[in-house]
Amino acid sequence: MPLGARRTGRRVAARLQAWARPRHPETLPVQFDRRRVYVLPTRFGLFFAVLLLAMWLGALNYNNNPALMLGLLLAGAANTSLLTAHLQLTGLQVSAIDAEPVPAGATLELRIHARADPGRARRGLRVDAGDSSAVLSLADGNGQATLTLPTQRRGWLDLERLRISTTRPLGLARAWAYVWPDAPLLVYPAPEAHGPPLPEGSGANALARLRPTGDDVHHLRRYRRGDARRAIAWKPSARRDTLLVREYEQPVGADVVLDWRQLSGIDYEARIRRLARWIDEAEREGRRYRLELPGHPPLGPGSGPQQRHACLRALALLPAIDAHA
Amino acid sequence: MAVPSPRLDPQSRLWTLAAAGVCLLPLLLQLPATLGIGIGVTALLVAAVSWRRALHAVVRVLLAMILAVVVLWASHFAIGRDTGCALLAAMLAIKPAETFSLRDARSLLGFALFAPFATFLLDQGPLSLVLSLAGAALALAALLRLAELESGDSQQPQSAWQRFNLVWKLIAIGLPLAMAAFWLFPRLATPLWGVPERTMARPGLSDRMTPGEWVDLLNDDSTAMRVQFLGRTPDKSQMYWRGPVLWNFDGRDWTQPSWLRAYPPAPVRSATLAWDYTLEVEPGDSRQLVALDLPTAAPDGTDLTQDYGLFARRSLDALTRWRMRSSPPVAFEPTLPPMLRRMALQLPAGYNPRALALGRAWRREAGTDDAAVVQRAMSMIRRDFAYTLAVPPLGRDAVDEFLFTQKAGFCEHFSSAFVVLMRAAGIPARVVTGYVGGYWNKLGGYWQVRRSDAHAWAEVWLPGRGWVRMDPTAAVAPDRIYDTLADRASASDSLFGAAVPAPVFDVTDWLRHGWNDFALGFDANRQRELLGRLGVNDLDTGRLVTLFLLVALLAILWMAWLTARAERERDPVLRAWHRMGQRYARLGLARAPHETADAWAERVRLARPSLAEGLRQLSLRFNNWRYAGHRPGREATALIAALRRHRPGTHALHGDSR
Numbered sequence: 001m002p003l004g005a006r007r008t009g010r011r012v013a014a015r016l017q018a019w020a021r022p023r024h025p026e027t028l029p030v031q032f033d034r035r036r037v038y039v040l041p042t043r044f045g046l047f048f049a050v051l052l053l054a055m056w057l058g059a060l061n062y063n064n065n066p067a068l069m070l071g072l073l074l075a076g077a078a079n080t081s082l083l084t085a086h087l088q089l090t091g092l093q094v095s096a097i098d099a100e101p102v103p104a105g106a107t108l109e110l111r112i113h114a115r116a117d118p119g120r121a122r123r124g125l126r127v128d129a130g131d132s133s134a135v136l137s138l139a140d141g142n143g144q145a146t147l148t149l150p151t152q153r154r155g156w157l158d159l160e161r162l163r164i165s166t167t168r169p170l171g172l173a174r175a176w177a178y179v180w181p182d183a184p185l186l187v188y189p190a191p192e193a194h195g196p197p198l199p200e201g202s203g204a205n206a207l208a209r210l211r212p213t214g215d216d217v218h219h220l221r222r223y224r225r226g227d228a229r230r231a232i233a234w235k236p237s238a239r240r241d242t243l244l245v246r247e248y249e250q251p252v253g254a255d256v257v258l259d260w261r262q263l264s265g266i267d268y269e270a271r272i273r274r275l276a277r278w279i280d281e282a283e284r285e286g287r288r289y290r291l292e293l294p295g296h297p298p299l300g301p302g303s304g305p306q307q308r309h310a311c312l313r314a315l316a317l318l319p320a321i322d323a324h325a
Numbered sequence: 326m327a328v329p330s331p332r333l334d335p336q337s338r339l340w341t342l343a344a345a346g347v348c349l350l351p352l353l354l355q356l357p358a359t360l361g362i363g364i365g366v367t368a369l370l371v372a373a374v375s376w377r378r379a380l381h382a383v384v385r386v387l388l389a390m391i392l393a394v395v396v397l398w399a400s401h402f403a404i405g406r407d408t409g410c411a412l413l414a415a416m417l418a419i420k421p422a423e424t425f426s427l428r429d430a431r432s433l434l435g436f437a438l439f440a441p442f443a444t445f446l447l448d449q450g451p452l453s454l455v456l457s458l459a460g461a462a463l464a465l466a467a468l469l470r471l472a473e474l475e476s477g478d479s480q481q482p483q484s485a486w487q488r489f490n491l492v493w494k495l496i497a498i499g500l501p502l503a504m505a506a507f508w509l510f511p512r513l514a515t516p517l518w519g520v521p522e523r524t525m526a527r528p529g530l531s532d533r534m535t536p537g538e539w540v541d542l543l544n545d546d547s548t549a550m551r552v553q554f555l556g557r558t559p560d561k562s563q564m565y566w567r568g569p570v571l572w573n574f575d576g577r578d579w580t581q582p583s584w585l586r587a588y589p590p591a592p593v594r595s596a597t598l599a600w601d602y603t604l605e606v607e608p609g610d611s612r613q614l615v616a617l618d619l620p621t622a623a624p625d626g627t628d629l630t631q632d633y634g635l636f637a638r639r640s641l642d643a644l645t646r647w648r649m650r651s652s653p654p655v656a657f658e659p660t661l662p663p664m665l666r667r668m669a670l671q672l673p674a675g676y677n678p679r680a681l682a683l684g685r686a687w688r689r690e691a692g693t694d695d696a697a698v699v700q701r702a703m704s705m706i707r708r709d710f711a712y713t714l715a716v717p718p719l720g721r722d723a724v725d726e727f728l729f730t731q732k733a734g735f736c737e738h739f740s741s742a743f744v745v746l747m748r749a750a751g752i753p754a755r756v757v758t759g760y761v762g763g764y765w766n767k768l769g770g771y772w773q774v775r776r777s778d779a780h781a782w783a784e785v786w787l788p789g790r791g792w793v794r795m796d797p798t799a800a801v802a803p804d805r806i807y808d809t810l811a812d813r814a815s816a817s818d819s820l821f822g823a824a825v826p827a828p829v830f831d832v833t834d835w836l837r838h839g840w841n842d843f844a845l846g847f848d849a850n851r852q853r854e855l856l857g858r859l860g861v862n863d864l865d866t867g868r869l870v871t872l873f874l875l876v877a878l879l880a881i882l883w884m885a886w887l888t889a890r891a892e893r894e895r896d897p898v899l900r901a902w903h904r905m906g907q908r909y910a911r912l913g914l915a916r917a918p919h920e921t922a923d924a925w926a927e928r929v930r931l932a933r934p935s936l937a938e939g940l941r942q943l944s945l946r947f948n949n950w951r952y953a954g955h956r957p958g959r960e961a962t963a964l965i966a967a968l969r970r971h972r973p974g975t976h977a978l979h980g981d982s983r
Contacts, residue, residue: 029918034889044431051435055442060513063849064643066454067445070461072506074438076499077465077492083884084495117895124476135477169491170465171431171472 022161025182029095029115032164037089037177039082045172048078078172085175088125088166092116092138094179101186101312103276104154108185110147112162117141128163136164154189154272154316188312191277192270198256198281220244226284255301256282256289258311272315279311293318330426336482337467337474341430342372342421344467345437348460352414352440355447360399360411367392368418380422389419406642410443430471434464449608449644451837465492498887502880509873511866512849530568530613530758530779532581536723536737540714543735545776548607550615551838552763552772555601559617561762562803563653565782565794566615566774568759570632572668576676577723579741579756581634582668588631591658593619593791599652605841606645612637615759617651618794624649632755644841646851657791661753669753669786677724677745684749691750695787698750702743703800710739712802739797740781753786757794769835898961901968902947909940909973922948939971 021036041049052075059068093115099108110129116122118141125136127145136145151157165176220236223243237244258278263271275291282289283303290300291311299311333341349368353361371388374380380388392415400408417440420433441457466488473482483491571579600617614627614635623629624647628636637645661669672681684698691697711733719726724745727738740756747754761780763772782796852869894900906916914932916925926944950964 044428044435047432047435051438055439058442058446060510062446062643063512064445064449065507066449066457067442069503069507070441070445070457072503073458073496073499074461074465075506076503077495078499079502080495080499080884083498083887087887119895124473124478126476137478166476168469168472168476169495170468171475172468 020178022178022180025180028097028179028181028183029093030179030181031093032089032091032177032179034086034090037086037175039086039173039175041082041173042167042171045078048172052078078170081170082173082175084169085166085173087120088122088168089164089175089177091120092122092125092164092177094162094164094181097181097183097185099149099185101188101309101316102151103188104151104190106151106190107148108151108157108187110149110159110185112136112145112147114138114143114145114164115141124168125164125166128165129160151187153320154187155320156317157185157187159183159185186313186316189269189272189276189315191280192273195274195277198278198285198287199258199262219247221247256287257292258282258289259292260294261292272318276312276315279308279315283308291315330428331474332426333424333430334474337427337430337470338424340463340467340470341424341433344460344463345417345421345433345440346372347456347463348437348440349414349417351444351453351456351460352410352447354456355444355453356407356411356414357399360396361414363395364392364411364414364418367415368421371419372421375422379425385419385422388422389416392416392419406446410447413439413443427471427475431468434467434471438464446642451840462489462492462496465495498884501883502877505873505876505880508852508855509869509876511869511873512852530615530760531611532569532571532583532613534571534579534737534741534756534758534781535577536579536727536734536741537716537719539735539737539779539781542779543714543777547776548773548834548837549609549760549776549778550607550774551605551766551769551834551841552774553603553605553770554772555603557598557600559600562799563618564762564772565618565780565796566760566778567618567620567633567635567757568615569613569757570630570634570784571756571758572632573671574673574741574745576673576721585632586628586630586634586636590629590633591631593633593654593658594656595619595621595652596655597652599650601648601650604647604649605838606641606647608643608645609641612640614641614647616649619651619654619657621650621652654791656789657793658786659789659791661786661791666753666786669755670748670751672745672748677722679722679725680728680742680745681749683728684746684751687746688750695752695785698752699747699785699787699795702746703795703797706739706743706797707800710734710797710801712798736779736781736798739801740783743783743795743797747783747785755784755792757782757784761796761799766831766834766838768831769838771838773834897965898947898950898968901965905943905968905971908971912973914973933973940973943967943971 020038022030052071055071055074056068058064059071094112095115096113097110098113099110102108112127112134114125114136116138118138122138122143125138125143125145127134127136127147129147129149132147132149134145134147136143147162149157149159159181161178161180163176163178165174167174220233221244223232223237223245227245231245231247233244233246256278258275260271260275263274266274279289279291286303288301288303289307289311290298290302291314292298293314296314299314300307346368349365353365355361356364367388371380393412396408396411396415400411413436417433417437420436424430424433438461441453441460444453444457447453466485469483469488469491569581571581572585573580573582599621602617604614604616606614614637616633616635619633620629620635623635626638627647628638630636687698687701691701709732712735713733714735716731716734716738719731724742727734727742728746731738744754744756758779758781760774760778761782762778763774766773780798782794782798784792785795786792856869894903902922909915909929912933914929916922920928922944926941929940946964946967950961
């Protein structure tokens with residue numbers, strides 16, 4: 001029976017969820033008006049209400065006016081606190097959200113930017129999405145909150161409705177409003193952990209490239225994330241008190257061609273993951289690369305953040321089903 | 326779903342405990358001193374010991390049980406209103422020992438709010454009122470702090486001042502609703518359940534009198550009741566407020582035979598003179614009311630006993646008001662039934678032999694002339710006796726000791742000895758207790774009767790005249806009885822009992838009276854009266870509820886208006902601009918969010934050239950105002966007016982085109 005009741009409760013909750021505004025994704029900025037701010041008492045609020053009821057009943061029974069007045073004043077304050085909680089959210093504008101794309105499986109840091117008239121203090125608003133939550137406090141009318149969202153699949157992240165809520169001022173009621181940003185959040189495919197090295201490039205424009213391994217030391221440079229540990233020049237690093245990395249000069253092959261068709265031996269998703277790893281590796285080695293995907297004009301050759309993003313984006317947005325099946 | 330409740334940080338804990346402490350304080354002040362101090366010290370100790378670590382559960386349970394037993398023991402294991410309140414105080418004192426999470430703190434605050442409520446059940450004085458309101462405000466401020474903690478925004482905590490400011494605003498905005506409920510919510514004319522009486526009572530008028538024990542009462546200058554005469558005011562020497570009538574004497578105590586209450590009031594022939602007045606009776610411990618000698622009828626909700634004592638049907642633990650009419654008797658029970666006569670002559674055997682002998686001697690000398698015996702007793706007392714409150718405790722034959730050795734005492738001694746003498750002489754007599762006199766409060770225009778005005782006098786039954794009031798004390802010290810002179814007025818019912826000048830005394834009691842009028846004494850009757858004055862007569866409960874709902878709805882609408890107002894654009898020019906945009910939106914020509922004013926005006930002009938004659942010019946002016954000038958003043962006002970006037974399609978020829 002409790003199980004059934006819980007199930008019914010969940011169904012009712014789901015129905016109410018579906019009924020709450022907004023019912024569709026919306027373009028930012030979104031300003032909360034009073035029609036989409038909801039207020040319901042918290043558990044403590046219900047306890048408080050029972051307490052006040054007991055107080056009123058006692059006071060009316062004994063015709064004890066100060067006691068009644070006390071109960072009514074508390075009730076008045078509690079009622080105003082509902083209004084105040086409501087006012088914490090109305091007029092709040094969610095101006096934008098953004099996030100750096102991350103490989104699937106990593107956590108996405110979603111930044112939510114909010115704005116409001118600076119006249120009213122809006123502090124300690126809670127932003128929830130799924131299991132993660134963050135605190136949004138507006139100072140001088142501007143505020144930012146960072147939500148960490150888990151990602152599972154490559155492609156566009158299906159962002160659910162974000163709930164912005166507050167139990168202030170008294171903790172008797174929770175006011176909340178949903179915002180459903182229609183903002184594209186990209187999740188890159190997860191690169192495979194281990195695999196074969198980059199295919200050697202072919203072509204005429206072989207150039208001298210700086211590489212972390214080789215024969216002739218070219219120069220020392222600052223450590224960047226992703227540098228191999230053996231490339232670190234420990235002694236100079238100790239002298240300068242900062243991590244330095246040796247760079248060698250070695251002529252390397254021409255542009256790398258990352259071709260989907262050459263990876264016919266393995267699974268569809270595994271191919272995507274391998275290509276993703278190769279892209280990262282090519283970036284790390286500073287080599288130019290070209291990505292060729294079925295049904296896509298070739299991307300590149302090139303290197304740098306933009307090329308990387310374009311390639312990973314294309315990979316991320318490949319249709320999910322096995323194209324060969 | 327079951328998220329563990331966050332732990333309290335030290336500051337929140339401090340706020341919570343401080344709020345609970347202030348809530349508890351007025352309640353402790355109402356408990357008997359030892360109990361109050363004991364619970365208060367326990368609370369402080371528990372808070373100090375458990376500051377870092379919760380007390381062990383066994384210790385907590387043990388402590389709770391000990392305190393409960395102590396409280397019950399202090400009230401002699403009788404369950405009354407005050408026992409309940411003391412138990413509540415005791416439990417609140419122990420609760421800090423387990424207050425470590427947010428949820429604990431909230432439940433502590435919730436229960437702590439019951440402490441002021443309980444206080445009001447015991448006392449409604451100004452000190453209790455102020456302390457309780459302070460406690461409630463502090464509890465709300467602590468709730469604010471807890472909500473801050475819950476929101477996770479504790480980097481920038483609000484200052485205490487900001488918190489109190491917010492609490493004040495919360496209460497002030499809720500005030501109209503609270504007041505509407507207070508005055509309009511239907512009041513219960515009869516209680517739903519009985520009110521438990523107090524078990525630890527303070528001395529006052531009661532159905533028992535032991536000569537010598539009223540010293541505390543006679544030094545208590547707090548107000549017992551306020552009287553407003555509606556017509557004729559009786560002479561000071563006629564202001565005898567009749568309370569319990571005591572018949573039975575066992576040598577030590579005078580008591581009231583409770584079975585007499587079941588009999589109808591004795592027949593009385595009244596004088597044509599009558600006094601109409603209202604009584605505002607401060608809360609007391611019993612149901613005993615007083616009325617000017619003699620009440621002609623029992624007001625609603627009271628019962629008149631056979632000997633004209635007045636009893637309320639419900640406990641007088643809150644302020645009450647009564648409308649009464651009294652008239653001096655011409656003949657009060659002219660024929661005395663034999664049973665009552667026997668009662669009025671009864672004396673305990675073996676007590677006070679000298680007094681009995683004296684009474685019998687007087688009877689022998691006077692023959693059948695009762696009045697002569699009475700006169701003789703009065704003249705003896707007037708001649709030989711003195712008034713004093715400093716009386717040593719009397720022994721077994723208290724009346725003998727008083728009459729023949731001490732020869733000094735106060736009203737209890739005088740009335741008791743007088744009645745014993747009369748009964749010894751064969752004249753039916755009884756003791757009447759009540760108040761006498763009153764203090765005229767010039768400011769408020771009412772008479773104020775204090776607890777120190779408590780008095781005991783005698784009634785003797787004389788053939789043909791019935792019961793006749795005799796006041797031996799007044800014969801000795803009339804100034805002491807009918808006083809209400811400036812010297813008495815200088816004592817007060819201020820907080821510290823310090824002497825204050827008479828005008829201050831007048832003002833404080835007048836304020837108290839006003840507060841009583843305004844809030845404390847409000848009940849079903851006053852509610853009807855108030856609505857009657859507003860022209861709403863004979864409201865039944867249903868209509869009253871409707872009226873209340875109506876006013877509550879108004880208050881809530883006011884709140885809704887506040888919310889609606891809060892989200893509107895603050896800049897009046899922008900507001901007018903948006904409103905004008907809405908008029909175009911209705912025609913499907915809404916300005917897109919990204920569109921500039923110029924681009925929009927241009928688009929409208931291309932789409933519907935006939936519509937937007939003035940729009941381009943307006944958008945230009947708007948642009949100039951917003952991006953160039955942007956200062957309030959005449960220009961802005963003119964722009965607002967133009968924006969408001971503009972309708973799609975109106976050819977803006979009047980005033981706009983400058």
